[in-house]
Amino acid sequence: MSSLTKHNRVAYLYIAPWLIGFFCLTLVPFVSTFVFSFTDYSVLRPPTFVGLANYVKMFTEDDLFPKSLWVTTKYVFISVPLKLAFALLVAIILNKNIKGIGLYRTIYYMPSIFGGSVALSILWRMLFQGDGFINRLLATVGIMGPDWLGDQRFSLITISLLQVWQFGSSMVLFLAALKQVPEYLYEAARIDGAGKLRIFRSITLPLITPIVFFNLVMQTVNAFQSFTTAFVITSGGPLHSTYLYAILLYDNAFKYFKMGYASALSWVLFMILMVVTGFLFKSSSSWMHYMDTES
């Protein structure tokens, strides 16, 4: 192979930061979480082994566990599909050789710059609180808006909307993927007399499935771990209607210092995410296309 192969042992020197980091900050923690999950551990006292007690407690005693799991599931099912739908739709429109695409792309992307910033959560609270901007706006057209953040029927949706608003990063990825679709395929389809919708369904969509898949996995995994918005705006309330799983985890670990129980909670979340991504990967084989396997 290349002349640089002679240096091969030098490579370990270059990857050393990651190797050491991986061992100390990933592998060891990964295993310890699992071990701690079978203990009663309150930081100040050394952990004591309690067998499966933490897991039993989760499924029998702790009402907040099923509650937060349900809240999180709803949150994922509201925010991820909406966010991706917006991202894809806008990307498709922007891909039509629109003049000033740069400007639109910038504007749509703007909210995504700030990610999980506290400032955005604060903005959301100012907009959606009972006498906030949104309700005053609705009032001008004669609609009595609900208490978006204080009413448990609306609080979770309001929080999810902040996620959806940040569809920009997924959109940019879709745009990049759309640009990759070779023009000759469209031409060929047009010559064959295919309509717009048909072209989209049979050419565009199949060819961007890898990036759809990538976005879907990343957004789902992230949404399951969402924390800041709900924590800052509603602290999980009212009536635990926005009590996301990450808040449950935080409360147990850093408010009550039940490290053992919190470890068990995080391990369960890890298993759930494994199952969900596994399911997505498995299902993807039936709908995902790769350009190079076809040609």
Add this chain to the structure above:
Amino acid sequence: MKRKNNLLTYIGLSLFAFVMIYPLIWLVFSAFKDTQEILTSDRLWPSSFRLDGFIEGWKGEGRPKFSVFIWNSITLTLPTVILTIISGVLVAYGFSRFSFKLRKPLFAIMIGTILLPNTVLLIPRYLIFRNMGMLDSYLPFWLTAAAGVPFFIFMFVQFFHGIPRSLDESAYLDGCGSFRILWSILIPLLKPAIFSAAIFQFIWTWDDFFQSLIYISSVDKYPVTLGLRLSIDAMGIPPWNQIAAMSVVAILPSVLIFFAAQKYFVEGIATSGLKN
């Protein structure tokens, strides 16, 4: 027909853009109103541009000045970014330009950790940093960055693959050592990637809330995110004008960087994929 369609598209896109950007504009203008006006007026334009929100918010009552939070965020963020870049480039260089026995399995593990949910590492990491007496300092952030952030390592590997190997080979034949090759040949070519990584890591670290919440406990060490939250947790009617003003200050660095480096931003996302 076609033209009419186009016009409709533009109108639709512009309306939607307006709705998208409006909350941010609203926040900026609110910062110049007083609290009463924020809570009652429907007009976007402030009746008069007041600087009270900025002045009072900056001083802050019963808490450190906002400049302290800003300075804290800077001392937290800058070393994190620099260490992320250094470790990322070195590790990516090791993975992409050498062949060694464990390359494939180690690389696969590295990629695997990108998908590993952070929550599963959270508690032991906290305990490790606690045992090392590093809580309430920025060392947990710096150390994690120095250990290489898999997402950025992967991004750099992708960029290394785009640089022809023949460049290194000829330098090698000229007697250059491997570090010399990296330093004087590859890094100059890698600048766009380094730039995008720096931007993303800056913004993510600047905006990070969860880790700061866990690791930092004393108020005078709070970064901007935690400082901002202090203000809305105050008792009574929150001083919304100050909160709006300080929110604007908090997001300003990200906005400036975004506009100054938009090109790298979009390229960075397009080439590597983005987690947010």
